Amino acid sequence: MEAIIDTSAASVKPDWRPGLRTALRPWMIGVGICWLVLAAVAFALARSRHLPAAVAVPIALAFLTEVTFYILPGFTGALAALRRIQQPQAAGLTTTAALLPYLILTIPQLSFSPERFLTLAAIMGAVAFWLLLPAHPLRNLSFLVLLGGILLSGIFEWIYPSPEAKTPIFVLGHLTLISTAVLAVLLFDPGDQIRFGFIPTARECGIGTLWALGAAAVALPLGLKLGVLHLGAHPVPFWAALGEVLAFFWVIALSEEFFFRALLQQWLTNWTGSAETAIILASAAFGACHLSFGRQFPNVRFAILVGIVGLFYGGAYRQGRSMRASMVTHALLVSAWRLFLHS
Numbered sequence: 001m002e003a004i005i006d007t008s009a010a011s012v013k014p015d016w017r018p019g020l021r022t023a024l025r026p027w028m029i030g031v032g033i034c035w036l037v038l039a040a041v042a043f044a045l046a047r048s049r050h051l052p053a054a055v056a057v058p059i060a061l062a063f064l065t066e067v068t069f070y071i072l073p074g075f076t077g078a079l080a081a082l083r084r085i086q087q088p089q090a091a092g093l094t095t096t097a098a099l100l101p102y103l104i105l106t107i108p109q110l111s112f113s114p115e116r117f118l119t120l121a122a123i124m125g126a127v128a129f130w131l132l133l134p135a136h137p138l139r140n141l142s143f144l145v146l147l148g149g150i151l152l153s154g155i156f157e158w159i160y161p162s163p164e165a166k167t168p169i170f171v172l173g174h175l176t177l178i179s180t181a182v183l184a185v186l187l188f189d190p191g192d193q194i195r196f197g198f199i200p201t202a203r204e205c206g207i208g209t210l211w212a213l214g215a216a217a218v219a220l221p222l223g224l225k226l227g228v229l230h231l232g233a234h235p236v237p238f239w240a241a242l243g244e245v246l247a248f249f250w251v252i253a254l255s256e257e258f259f260f261r262a263l264l265q266q267w268l269t270n271w272t273g274s275a276e277t278a279i280i281l282a283s284a285a286f287g288a289c290h291l292s293f294g295r296q297f298p299n300v301r302f303a304i305l306v307g308i309v310g311l312f313y314g315g316a317y318r319q320g321r322s323m324r325a326s327m328v329t330h331a332l333l334v335s336a337w338r339l340f341l342h343s
Contacts, residue, residue: 023077030075031068038064041243055109055163062105062172069097070179073186074198082187090187091128098124098180101172102160109163116159120173123150127180131188140189140267144259147181148289178255185263194262195322198250207320208328215312215333219305226301229341241339248338249331257326260286260310261317275318283310309333 039060046056072078082090102120106112130146133139156173163169186196200208223229260282268278287307291298317326 020081023081025077027072027075027078030071034067034071035064038067049164049166051164051167058105058108059163059167059169062101063175065104066101066172066175066179069183070175071198073179073182073196079186082183087132087188088129091125091132091184094128094180094183094187095121095125098128098176101176105160105169105172111161111163119155120159123155124176124180127177128184131184135189137267137271140263143181144264147177147259150177152292175251178251178258182258185258194258194266195324196258196262197322197324198254200322200324200328204320204322204325205328207325208316209332211312211316211319211326211329212332215309215329216336218312219309219333222308223305223341226305228302228305229337231341241335244338245331245335248334249327252334253327253330254323256286257313257317257323257330261314261326262323265314265317279311279314279318283307283314286310286313 042056042060042063045051046053046060051059082093085093099117099121102117103112106117126146127143127150130143131139151174156170156177160169160173182196186194220229224231264285265278265282268281269275272278272281284307287303287305287310290306291300291303293299293302293306313326313329316329317323319325
């Protein structure tokens, strides 16, 4: 009887749920904080734009749902829990998470479209599963080309219809694409120097600020000379300016530095064996992606300026060995441009 009992006890698998709850707790706390803050922001925006509750609530819930997954890569415990799942299943969960905001947005508003939903599923599925292909430089480059093609196509403006002109709902698609691509990379092909995160260290802030000052010293006179930049402050309340800086840091700087520095520049360094060559090539690609900026195409002068500024972003990434350092440089420059200049 004892042998039977011992054998039975040995076959019992340990309960992994307490460890999972511990791993997910920081992420869940972060989600709660984000929901509280952003719900207040959404309420204020809805009142200022006089949006009816039937319109405002689904929009707010869709964005809050997306934020839940957007911040997940910043929590190592949550990422570790996902890595315990088989890779195809993790890619499937990532795709499903990308579709939830669309469903939350469109079903209550009776604007759900099977055609748009299937298009979105195909896009996010391709992004989530792409890096499960055999590792190869062409796979990596085609992944970035895929992301760029999706963004430049403007397809999210068709997939996410806006209930009224002042609410750019297609931004939800951009956020979903960013979070899906970031999760795919960190789950299936993490690099050595990505160091993904939302909060920079003091060292990274210092490095990023110094490179931002150097970039400003070059970009300001060059931009004025090229006629791309023009002096002119945009007086805004402090809270609005702070909101813009944080939005630039956590969305624009995060996504562009992730794809151009943490991925492309790192890959080019490995392929060419030269960090300097990688910075130059990644910055050239970064500038080329801004040829469509504004109403002029090709906007060559602006692309040249952005490419030169990209050299400083690349320098910050190399010195800091972290994308958070180049995020600081990027966010400071873009914020200064938006607040004190115009183009």
